[in-house]
Every structure is written in structure tokens, then in C-alpha cells.
Amino acid sequence: ATNVTEIGINKPQFISCQHHVLDRILRLVMDEELGSKTQSPNIEYPFVSQLLKEYKLKTQFDNGTEVILETSGWRDDMKFLFHLTRVFRFFEEKGHFPLIRFQKIPNISNVRWNSRALLAILAIILIPSTRTVLQRVCRFISYGWADHWFTDQLYNENDFNNLAEILNPYKKALSSLKNYWKREPSMLQIPRSNQCADHAIKEMEEIYS
Secondary structure, three states: OOOHEEEEEOOOOOOHHHHHHHHHHHHHHHHHHOOOEOOEOOOOOHHHHEEEHHHHHHOOOOOOOOOOOOOOOOOOHHHHHHHHHHHHHHHHOOOOOOOOOOOOOOOOOOOOOOOHHHHHHHHHHHHHHHHHHHHHHHHHHHHHHHHHHOOOOOOOOOOHHHHHHHOOOOOOHHHHHHHHHOOOOOOOOOOOOOOHHHHHEEEEEEEEO
């Protein structure tokens, strides 16, 4: 391993996690689109409780046959979210659903807002009455947001401008991007993500379980 002093770095390097910024942006966009402050005690969007009650509808869903082969993600819930973004893109472009590989709904976390992204797309699939309300936010999730969420998270000088253009209609989300997204190159060419910590924790759990 290279000692950081050998490449001219003589102090700890704090690299902002782009996933945390993207997660906050997602929450602000969903709040604006769905007309909710998502603050305690009424933290959930209306469609969430409806979907959780009716998720059994997946057994009655008339599933498609066309298979989506593209995969991405670093945990089971992220792989499921990626699959659902591609399902939504397929539906938008072809007007019907492909083969959907339903899974158990992961735990809903108030720290990780991406869990709501997954639920929003599932609601559009299983509860047609939600489509008018959720269509715009699911487009945001499945296209512009997902394109940045599922990258290698290495520094890219175009990322900020691309995100700013996508977020132009959302003032709070755009302000959050400007405040928290680090626009300068990193001193170390490593992912701007805490995935490495997630992997390390998982490895330790497997070793000592």
C-alpha cells in the first residue's frame, strides 16, 4: 500500500459521500412532488402505508415475460432498486411491464431515503391509482437520479452540472446540491461513497458470526 505522505498528503483526507448527498436530494424532491414535509409524527407518504398493506397484490399481478438482464447494486436492496428503475423505464418506453422479480420489501429507514424510492416504483406497478401522483417522481428516480446513484462514485467534473440541470425545478434540492456536493477533485482517486465501509462491516460480521 502507498503511504499517503509519499504522494504529498500529510494529513487525513475527508472525502464527502456522494450517496449521502443524493439521498438527501431524493428526500427533498419527493417531499416537493408529493406535497409532504415527512416530519414526525407523520413521516410517511400516503402511498407507503397503502403499499405495505397491499403488497400481497404481487401474487395476483399479471407479470410480463420479457427479461431485464442488466444488473447493478452492492446490496440486495440496491440490486432490487436498480431492477425496479429498469422496470419503470421499460414501462415508460413500451407501455407494459417486463418480468418483474419481486422481493421482500426491505426495512424502511429514515436515514436511507432510497428505501422510499423503491416503494414508489412498487406502488406504480401494483396500485394503478397511484400512477398519476407518482409518475413524475418515479421518472426522476429511474432516470437522472439513478444514473448518478448507480455509478462508481469516482470524481467526475460533469456530475455537478448534470445534477444541477436535473434539479433546476426543485429549489431546495438544488440548494442542497450546491451546499454539500464537493466539486473539486479528490486528493485520492477512490469512490466518494461509504460502500467500502459497508463491505468491511459485512466481512467482519461474516468472520465473527
